[in-house]
Amino acid sequence: MYDLVIIGAGPAGLTASIYASRYHLAHLVIGIQPGGTIAHATRVENFPGFKVISGKELGAKMVEQVKSLGTEVLLKAAGRIENKNSVFTLLTEDSQNYESQALIVATGTERRELNIPGEHEYLGKGVSCCTACDAAFFKEKTVVVIGGSDAAVSGAIHLSQFAQKVYIIYRGEALRAEPAWLEAAEKESKIEVILKTNLKEIKGNGSKVTRVILDSPYKGSDLLSLDGVFIECGGVPGTSLLIPLGTELDKDGFIRVNEFMETNVPGLFAAGDFTTAGKVLQQVITACAQGATAAASAYKFLKGQKAPKILGLD
Amino acid sequence: MELTLTDQSFETEVLKSNLPILVDFWATWCAPCRAISPIIEELAEDYKGKLAVGKLNVDEGSRTAAKYNIMSIPTLLIFKKGKVVKTIIGAQGKERIKQQIEEILGSSD
Numbered sequence: 001m002y003d004l005v006i007i008g009a010g011p012a013g014l015t016a017s018i019y020a021s022r023y024h025l026a027h028l029v030i031g032i033q034p035g036g037t038i039a040h041a042t043r044v045e046n047f048p049g050f051k052v053i054s055g056k057e058l059g060a061k062m063v064e065q066v067k068s069l070g071t072e073v074l075l076k077a078a079g080r081i082e083n084k085n086s087v088f089t090l091l092t093e094d095s096q097n098y099e100s101q102a103l104i105v106a107t108g109t110e111r112r113e114l115n116i117p118g119e120h121e122y123l124g125k126g127v128s129c130c131t132a133c134d135a136a137f138f139k140e141k142t143v144v145v146i147g148g149s150d151a152a153v154s155g156a157i158h159l160s161q162f163a164q165k166v167y168i169i170y171r172g173e174a175l176r177a178e179p180a181w182l183e184a185a186e187k188e189s190k191i192e193v194i195l196k197t198n199l200k201e202i203k204g205n206g207s208k209v210t211r212v213i214l215d216s217p218y219k220g221s222d223l224l225s226l227d228g229v230f231i232e233c234g235g236v237p238g239t240s241l242l243i244p245l246g247t248e249l250d251k252d253g254f255i256r257v258n259e260f261m262e263t264n265v266p267g268l269f270a271a272g273d274f275t276t277a278g279k280v281l282q283q284v285i286t287a288c289a290q291g292a293t294a295a296a297s298a299y300k301f302l303k304g305q306k307a308p309k310i311l312g313l314d
Numbered sequence: 315m316e317l318t319l320t321d322q323s324f325e326t327e328v329l330k331s332n333l334p335i336l337v338d339f340w341a342t343w344c345a346p347c348r349a350i351s352p353i354i355e356e357l358a359e360d361y362k363g364k365l366a367v368g369k370l371n372v373d374e375g376s377r378t379a380a381k382y383n384i385m386s387i388p389t390l391l392i393f394k395k396g397k398v399v400k401t402i403i404g405a406q407g408k409e410r411i412k413q414q415i416e417e418i419l420g421s422s423d
Contacts, residue, residue, distance in 0.1 A: 032349070032407060039345035056345040075352055077407045093409045124386040124403030133344040136372075137385045207383060228385070 001099045002026050003302050004295075005090055007078050007241070008106030010036015011284045012272030014062040015291035016104045016298075021069035023299040027100070028072045030092065035059015037108055037235065037273065038284050041151065042132045042158040045180070047284055056132070058284065078107070083245050086267065102298045105242060105255075106272040106291060109235025114146065118202030118209075119231075126209025127202060127229045131155035135162045138228045144169055144212065146199060147232035153177035153185050155232050160190040167224065168193045169214070194218050202229055237274035254279050261294035267301055269294040316358040317368035321377045327368060329396040334418055335366040339382075339389045341373055346405035347388040353408045357415070364419055365392075392418050 004020055006013045009031025020027045033039060041055030050058065063073060077093040081103065090098040111129045113119060119127055128134040131145070135158055143163045145156045148170030154177070159166045168175065168185070173195060175182060185191050194214075200222075201213040211225045218224065237254045239247075248256040248264045255270045257263055257277050263270050271290035272278050278287060317327055319337065328335050338354050340347035358367035372379040372387060382391060382398065390411065392400035400418055402411060 033346065033405070034349055035345060039349075056343070056348070059345065060348075075349065075408075077409075093407050124389060124401070125383070126385055128386050130344075130346065130386075133341075133346060133388075134386045136341070136343070208385065 001087070001101070002028060003100065004102045004104065004298050005030065005088065005098050005100040006104045006106065007031065007081075007090065008036070008104075008108060008272065009034045009063065009073055009075075010059070010106060010108050010272060010287065011038060011062060012036075012106035012108070012278075012287040012291035012294070013104065014066050015288040016106065016271060016295040017066045017071050017073075017291075018069065019292045019295035020298065021066075021071055023295065023303075025295075025299060025302065028074060028098070029066060030074045030076060030078060030090070030098070031107075032075065032077050034063045034073060034075065036287075040130050040132055041154065043154060044284065046178070054132075078241055081105075081241055081245060083265065083268070088267065102267045102269070102302055104261075104269045104271060104291070104294045104298060106270065106274075106287070106294070107238050107241065108273045110238045111231065112233040112236050114199060114231055114233065116199055116201055118204065122202055122204050122209050122229075125207060126204060126227060127231070129231050131158050131230050131232070134228075134230075135159045138163045140164045141227035142225065143167070143228035143230060144199075144224065144226055145230045145232055146170075147234070148172050148175040148177065149232070149234065150177045150181055151234075152232035153181040155230055156191050157181070157184055157188060159230065160188045163228070164190065165226075166191045167226070169197050169199065170195055171198050172196070199229070235273060239274060242268075242270070250276050250279075252279070257290075259293075260297040261290055262297055267298075269298055269301075316354060317366065319368040319370040319375060319378075321375045324370070324375065324378045327366075328393050331366055331393065333364065333366045334392060334394045334399070335368055336415065337391045337393065338367070338369045339372050339375075339379055339384050339387055339391070340369060341371060341387055344387050350388055350405045353411065356408065357411065360412075361415065361419075365415060394418065 003025040004027035038055040039059035144167040271294040390402040
């Protein structure tokens with residue numbers, strides 16, 4: 001029996017673990033992507049203390065710190081959580097059980113799909129959700145990034161180091177990335193932005209992508225010949241683990257937490273991108289803060305003691 | 315223990331392998347590749363004697379990666395008697411990968 005199990009190995013879960021270690025809570029971390037969503041980012045330039053760092057490295061440093069404090073980070077998927085007599089039991093994909101008196105869930109978001117024909121058929125054959133992973137396979141090719149936020153624009157900038165042409169296609173009227181990213185994209189002549197447009201279909205020759213169909217003509221045609229489609233349309237909260245526990249969600253499906261990262265289920269805390277707190281500003285720094293708060297609240301819950309510096313809990 | 319494969323060694327170690335062999339195409343810049351690396355090591359141990367396991371860095375094995383149309387990593391290919399019999403795209407959990415390995419080991423082709 002652990003004091004605490006943390007599900008999710010991204011910045012929220014890993015920061016929660018660092019604080020849990022310092023609170024001397026017996027715990028472990030279980031997750032499927034060490035470093036979390038940020039591990040997919042090629043460049044992070046707004047995390048305090050690091051002028052420029054790759055998302056992969058930032059995630060790896062957090063994992064290393066967690067492990068250096070003696071905590072196990074298990075690489076596996078959570079299958080189901082049960083809550084009985086104030087004990088949480090996590091059943092993982094390999095049929096192992098982990099019991100704890102408190103739980104912090106920080107499983108983040110799953111990549112949003114376009115849900116258009118050709119998307120699944122050509123996954124790995126020109127369709128990708130990871131510009132950092134796959135840009136190198138598109139040297140001198142033409143690619144498109146679907147999306148308009150930081151991930152899409154920074155991804156397009158990364159792709160422009162390899163591809164000969166990068167389109168950014170976004171459904172909105174204006175890209176909504178940080179002005180710093182927009183400025184960098186504007187300076188890159190290989191990048192062309194197409195706004196108020198969506199993809200209708202991804203087509204190929206059976207073994208790879210050859211073109212896409214747009215829902216709005218571009219330069220007189222709704223066909224765009226290209227070799228790669230990178231999907232960066234944000235994430236949907238991965239809440240399937242928590243719904244059976246009766247956890248409250250908001251209207252968009254995000255886990256409802258208060259300022260102490262408490263859910264409506266006693267002993268169950270949540271932090272990061274898939275919570276109502278994370279929704280306000282979905283960034284590594286806010287996920288870390290929420291993870292720390294969740295750990296402090298779990299400490300208070302477990303030990304009946306006021307955690308250092310936590311306000312409002314007497 | 316998984317084999318470290320190169321363009322030069324691919325034919326001997328993979329195409330002429332007596333056992334079915336799972337090849338992990340990866341690169342240093344790929345975070346999901348790093349995430350599944352411990353899983354690949356475990357699978358090499360779990361299936362010793364039944365399935366060989368190898369890793370090909372696409373930077374160093376670029377000709378092989380191009381030959382098999384690798385456009386996304388991580389990609390796992392399972393070879394049997396020199397032919398690709400299973401393609402697994404993207405980072406998947408150990409249980410899902412095992413299910414697909416069992417399909418191949420279970421078939422008599």
